[in-house]
Amino acid sequence: DTAVSQTPKYLVTQMGNDKSIKCEQNLGHDTMYWYKQDSKKFLKIMFSYNNKELIINETVPNRFSPKSPDKAHLNLHINSLELGDSAVYFCASSLQGWAYEQYFGPGTRLTVT
Amino acid sequence: GNSVTQMEGPVTLSEEAFLTINCTYTATGYPSLFWYVQYPGEGLQLLLKATKADDKGSNKGFEATYRKETTSFHLEKGSVQVSDSAVYFCALRGTSGGGADGLTFGKGTHLIIQP
DSSP, X not given: OOSEEEEOSEEEEOTTOOEXXXXXXXXXXXXXXXXXXXXXXXXXXXXXXXXTXXXXXXXXXXXXXEEEEETTEEEEEEOSOOGXXXXXXXXXXXXXXXXXXXXXXXXXXXXXO | OOEEEEOOSOEEEETTOOEEEOEEEEOSSOOEEEEEEEOTTSOEEEEEEEOSTTOEEEETTEEEXXXXXXXXXXXXXXXXXXXXXXXXXXXXXXXSSTTOOOEEEOOOEEEEEEO
């Protein structure tokens, strides 16, 4: 059984386009996240949601807009894509609380040309 | 703010060698500490965790002890295998986000085990 899934796995698009990445978890968690991994493999938190409410927004450009229709889903929409947006985007989920580990999806490799 | 510093690789070892990957952190309060592993083309998998001082996390032969006095969480394994080749990330989870804090990661250590 897949715990945290993301679609698509690969996304190739041109500058200026708008794209979305979907994430779903079947672990019963109440908190979900988006991370960005750059070409040097550095991982940085972008957003966190708890019970469908935005909790953390880490100085991400307004072109990135997360949306959580329910506790099991957290989607990421990106407007006006730029070359610098090329990266691997990971969704994760956990229970609320600092002691709980986060479970990661397989990642979406976004390439902007 | 929170930060994690870990030794950068690549680290190349022979099979059955002893492994240590150093990790130190800076954080307010009492964070939880984690090691994650990433195999090529895959997402991150939790390797082990510790949630309070002097806790030892262990899994698959890997161990790390939460040392508050030295703010460290070094990863060790007594005898590595070729299958351990991967990128290892040290991470912490703080306490300021109402329980919804993201993880703060180190830059990752690429481990290469040669047969």
